[in-house]
Amino acid sequence: MNLAGLLQAKKDWERDRDKGKIRLDDPKAEAKARARQSLLDFTCYTLPSYEVNWHHQRFCYWIEKALRGECDRLMILVPPRHGKSEAVSRRLPAFALGQNPDTRIIACSYSADLGSRLNRDVQRIIDTPTYRELFPDTTLNSKNVSSDAKGSYLRNSEIFEIVGHQGGYRSAGVGGGITGMGFDLGILDDVFKNREEAESKTVRDGIWEWYTSTFRTRAEKGAKIILVMTPWHHDDIAGRLLKVARENPKADQWTVVKFPAIATDDLHPDDPRQPGEALWEGKYPLEELERIKASVGPYDWSSLFQCSPSREGGNLFNQDWFHYWVLLPRKFDRVIISLNSKFKEVSASSYVTLQVWGRSGGSYYLLDQVRDRLSFLDTKDAISDLTEKWAKLGITIHELFIEAKKNGKAILENLSSDCPITITATDFNGDTEGGKAQAVTGLFKLGKVFIPPESEALWVSGLKKELEDFPNAESEDQTGALTQALIYLALRQTNRPYEKFNRATHGLRGQDAIDFSYDPNLDLHISFDWNRSPACAVAAQVRGNEVFAIAEWYLDNSDTFRLTEAVGSWIKSLGHRNTIHVHGDATGRNQTANSTQSNWDIFWATMRRLELKSQCRKRYKDANPPEQERVISVNYLFMSDRAFVLVEKCDRLVQDFENVQWTPDGKIDKKRDARLSHISDAYGYLVHDLFPYRQQGRSRKQQTQKPVAGLS
Known part of the structure; x- marks a missing residue:
């Protein structure tokens, strides 16, 4: 608090003393006086359990400056779960109304339900005896009043009014109506619900239109607006407000207080940390933050925790992950062309990108690229030119990848009729560009992807910029070609579906098998593939973000009754007390051939009889x-060295990983050897449930998926 503020606080204290509101013999008098003048002191006084860190002191200081009119537009950017909503959305309205009962407040969050909950929380604070000790002039109607009856002060979950004064509080969801009332203090807290909303331009446009046409127009003369949020996207409401402020000095100019979870070189002047230090060491120490960073990925880490949706190092592709080839391998296992085009959506402005990729062992090399606005015939010529160019250098291009959905059947048939190489139509099962990019970032992070040095190819700088800006880049065609190539070369292989499994690396024997066998302190995961010969199941446990297969059941000429009995009896023999997560073949809901019950009905009946159902x-x-998505999920864990198998207890599973084959049309071959593929199917269901290759959370279904205990 500056000198003027201290002098005013002294005058206020003397005024309250003279009016008898402060007793000099009251041991709490000093604490009460501070609570009347300081938002943080008020928060701690009315909520003694509130944990205070230095960043709470700093953003409360700036909020108090806003209340005094020293800055009328304040933006506070803080990571999730760092104490912002308690101080800003619950305590601040009560504090402001206590200081001035004539203050009119409008507070909005991402939904009307959340707004109503916060509204009720503010009312509860004002109703407490502790609050009345501090601000006896600020009171609410003792009854719930929903209509504007004459002489009554409103009080409901949307609006309440201060008895005997002009002030009040109105809550709403972003996009909701708030007409009929102006505000002296406007509060916006987390206007986006989740990543899906923030990534939707339609949603962002809708929120922006609501802010400019509805919320902003409710501001009275001299009104203050406080925006507190966790940033999601460079074009979210915070990004747009700052962009408008930069472009037009006459527009609202915002004071920005930003505290990233881990300190960077570019810190707010009020941030006392050194680069690399945690924001709230007592609650989220650096070790925990590093674990969160590794779990959520660079895109969410940069935006949500570092409060920088468009950070310098990129959103998905960190510039530190780019590796350059100097000398190419003498021999490639496979060389392909990845074509990113949208001939199904004819547009003169659309770029066509062709990339030549080579795989050598576990490394992937971008050899060449052609990018231009090409017609279909021009694209066919470019394919021939690239094929001939690399043939002269002694490198044979084996096939071309092109996405079926973007180009259509007619284009694919025309292309394959006279193309010099094999055409493979790729299918990503409706996954977004962001989802595909998420699937391959691990390859970059592990140093398995190499691109040409910029001195060798002028187009490399443009590719790097697009990758660094993705998914906020102006175009995505180069990224699309790259992700298509890497998914099909690295994660979706020919011949062996589980090519990334390495017995020496992922098979545990001896002391390793003992160390990572069943742990009674962890949850148990079991997964089924419903067949009669063999009837299969797998048991696994999750440690951090690693999956350990610890047991298997492979029963010839059996049935569901015997399989579920075997699995249940094994669990019973362990004396397992923690949760049992049940995965498996969804078709098990169908009636079995030798029973009127379905496979899952039989399983649940067995668990009930063995007194295990309550744990499941x-x-x-x-x-x-989709089968290929499931295989990609498994391969991704093996490639990242995050999946391990106890060889002696899961030898059938190991055999599957080493011997299952693809059919020529890209499906798992179940006819070549009828004994293969079933137990790896059971394992695949489990892995895909826990760690889907789409990185859990990019689609609506994944965002609403319940968390699984035992996962970081």
């Missing part, structure tokens, strides 16, 4: 995931 949690879906 259903994790299998209503429909099975």
Whole structure:
């Protein structure tokens, strides 16, 4: 607090003393006086359990400056779960109304339900005896009043009025109506519900239109607006407000107080940390933040925790992950062309990108690129030119990848009729560009992807910029070609579906098998593939973000009764007390051949009889995931060294990983050897439930998925 503020606080204290509101013999007098003048002191006085860190002191200081009119537009950017909503959305309205009962407040959050809950929380604070000790002039109607009856002060979950004064509080969801009332203090807290909303331009446009046409127009002369949020996107409401302020000096100019979870070189002047230090060491120490960073990925980490949706190092592709080839391998296992085009959506402004990629062992090399606004015939010529160019250098291009959905059947048939190489139509099962990019970032992070040095190819700088800006880049065609190539070269292989499994790396024997066998302190995951010969199941446990297969059941000429009895009896013999997560083949809902019950009905009956049902949690879906997606999820864990198998207890599973084959049309071959593929199917259902290759959370379904205990 500055000198003027201290002098005013002294005058206020003397005034309250003279009016008898402060007793000099009251041991709490000093604490009460501070609570009347300081938002943080008020918060601690009315909520003694509130944990205070230095960043709470600093953003409360700036809020008090706003209340005094020293800054009328304040933006506070803080990571999730760092104490902002308690201080700003609950305590601040009560504090402001206590200081001035004539203050008119409008507070909005992402939904009307959340706004109503916050409204009720503010009312509860004002109703407390502790609050009345501090601000006896600020009171609410003792009854719930929903209509504007004459002589009555409103009080409901949307609006309440201060008895005997002009002030009040109105809550609403973003996008909701707030007409009929102006505000002296406007509060916006987390206007986006989740990543899906923030990524939607339609939603962002709608929120912006609501802010400019509805919320902003409710501001009275001299009104203050406080926006507190966790940033999601460079173009969210915070980004747009700052952009308008930069472009037009006459527009609202915002004071920005930003505290990233881990300190960077570019800190707010009020931030006392050194680069690399945690924001709230007592609650989220650096070790925990690093774990969160590794779990959520660079995009969410940068935006949500570092409060920088468009950070310098990129959103998905960190510039530190770019590796450059100097000398190419003498031999490639496979060389392809990845074509990103949208001939189904004819547009003169659309770029066509062709990239030549080579795989050598576990590394992937971008060899060449052609990018231009090409017609379909020009694209066919470019394919031929690239094929001939690399043939002269002694490198044979084996096939071309092109996405079926973007180009259509007619284009694919025309292209394959006279193309010099094999055409492979790719299918990503409706996944977004962001989802595909998420699937391959691990390859970059592990140093397995190499691009040409910029001295060798002028187009590299443009590719890097697009990758660094993605998904906020102006175009995505180069990224699309890259992700398509890497998914099909690295994660979706020919011949062996589980090519990334390495017995020496992922198979545990001896002391390793002992160390990572069943742990009674962890949850148990079991997964089924419903067949009669063999009837299969797998048991696994999750440690951090790693999956350990610890047991298997492979029963020839069996049935569901015997399989579920075997699995249940094993669990019973362990004396397992923690949760049992149940995964498996969704088709198990169908009636079995030798019973009027379905496979899952038989399973649940067995668990009930063995007194295990109360521990079980259903994790299998209503429909099975696409086969290739399931395989990609498993391969991704093996490639990242996050999946391990106890060889002696899961030898059939190991055999599957080493011997299952693809059919020529890209499906798992179940006819070549009828004994193979079933137990790896059971394992695949489990892995895809826990760690889907889409990175959990980019689609609506994944965002509403319940968290699984035992996962970081």
